[in-house]
Amino acid sequence: MKRALRYIIFYAGLFGLWTLLAELKIWPPYLFPTPWGVAESLYAGFVDHTYWIAIRVSMQRVLIGYGISVLLGMILGLGVASNKFLEETMGGLLVSLQSLPSICWWPLALLWFGLNQNAILFVVVMGSLLSVTLAMEDGRKQMPKIFGQAGRNLGAKGFKLFWYVLLPASLPFIVSGLKQGWAFAWRSLITAEMLYLSLGLGQVLMMGRDLNDMSAVLAVMLLIIALGYIVDGVVFKGMERHLQNKWGLAPAN
Amino acid sequence: MSTQSVPRQFPIAVGSSTRPQPGPIALDQPRPAASVEFPKVSLNEICLGYRAQSGERLIALDHINLEVRAGEFLCIVGPSGCGKSTLLHLIAGLNSQTSGQILVDGNPIQGPGTDRILIFQDHGLFPWLTVGQNVEFGMKMKGVPKAERREKTQHYLRLVHLGKFENSYIHQLSGGMRQRVAIARALATEPDVLLMDEPFASLDAQTRDLLHDELERIWSQTGRTIIFVTHNVREAVRLGDRVVLLTFRPGRVKNEFPVELPRPRSLEDPTVALAARAVLDELRDEINRSLDAEYSAGVKPHIQPGVSA
Secondary structure, eight states: OOOHHHHHHHHHHHHHHHHHHHHHHSTTTTTTTTTHHHHHHHHHHHHHTTHHHHHHHHHHHHHHHHHHHHHHHHHHHHHHHHHHHHHHHHHHHHHHHTSGGGGHHHHHHHHHHHHSHHHHHHHHHHHHHHHHHHHHHHHHHHHHHHHHHHHHTOOOHHHIIIIIIHHHHHHHHHHHHHHHHHHHHHHHHHHHHSSSOOSHHHHHHHHHHHHHHHHHHHHHHHHHHHHHHHIIIIIHHHHHHHHHHHTTTTOOO | OOOOOOBBBBBEEEEEOOOOOOOOOOSSSOOOOOOOOSSSEEEEEEEEEEEOTTTTTEEEEEEEEEEETTTEEEEEETTTTHHHHHHHHOOOHHOOOOOOEEETEEEOOOSOOOOEEOOTTTTTOOSSBEEEEEHHHHHHTTTTHHHHHHHHHHHHHHHHOOGTTTBBBGGGGGGHHHHHHHHHHHHOOOOSSEEEEEETTTTHHHHHHHHHHHHHHHHHHHOOEEEEEEEEEEHHHHHSSSEEEOOSSSSSSEEEEEEEOSSSSOOOHHHHHHHHHHHHHHHHHHHHHHHHHHHHSOOEEEEEETTOO
């Protein structure tokens, strides 16, 4: 109850400060919009379906891109974790590649795929693949050996061993990496969409700038934050809670 | 037995042997009678070497020869570091020996097989599955139909007195219950041989006593062959038809002690204590050798003769 009260006080204060600054009219409204202006933009954007379409397109892209990352990342991570040669060579490369912002792949993606959806997907995959791979590698190493032994002992081998034993056994150790991969995928997507007119939230954001409509820009920014937060709070938090219940682990915080 | 003297064998016999006859229970396929030609498990000249971190080549197991009869309850004791757990992992097919052969029913083993199931000290149950799903796991891997899996899962859970816990998760169970689930999970794949790696070592004394009784009952009901590794001599004599003593590093068979005490036994039986004393007298040298190795620089707490098990 106290926590909820603190939240309310904090956000009410923030909102009040914003309203005050906007009402003082220090800056022109097209540079510093009022909260009502942003709310109007949000409403208008949903009513004329612009935001619905943008959300759908962006979510679709990020799901496909992130899905590819998870699949490839799991195979790569498992490979790196179980092969000494790969670990020594590729392990270092993966870590160093992580310092490269994913949007640096954009010129390369344009030349390879042309100015289309695939170029965007490529950037999304490059943005999140490394996190997932490193998380999987780490998870595979942290996972107690006994699970693999017990699985083989009970007759699991090959794909069955991976699917029924190694993967579920390493999930608690890779869930934070999966979450990080999601955050990277989402950021990479918005960045790439801003560079290329292609529907999607990134494009709507840039459109607001082009029209000098700061209310629209802020409205879309709020949307991007909200979507990222919802996926994190619902999907990943739910997954973590589910794992904690099954494994009997103490909550992370 | 290349470098070892031939082990002396002296039976520990008090009273008549009233070992319960293995009788098949409803869901178990009847076990064929022990083959005359082949023991259930035989270890021929098993050697295992490994390279230590220093690069030195060390020998963990040195020419182990052992034969286990079908339906026998064999206990292996030795100081920690004698390679007794390693030996079980070899029989389970989870690791391979450097040289020598492991035969089951006269056939060399090829990797892990569900005819030999290992029960780990830390139970190794899968925390992401329920108790029932854990017990089902081996059957699922084998492709046993779902209805049959269900029925057998219930059967084996009842056998270990956990019929009501099918839908619980592992972390909700006590240590003793977890080990009983591990036993049910092992039995559910209907192995010929149960390999038990200090399964009760981390349990409290009361729970362990209870599980000794249950294991003895399950063994007599199912007629499985059991190879049971422990560092606790009393436990070995309490449970085994025969106790094999391994030496400290490298592990060799030092001696074998047939235990011909009437069943059911109890840890507190004076006869069990007496029999354990005979094994312990020989084990003591090995423990002191292991202590020498551990405390090679410093004070050595030697175990004096006459200290009870």
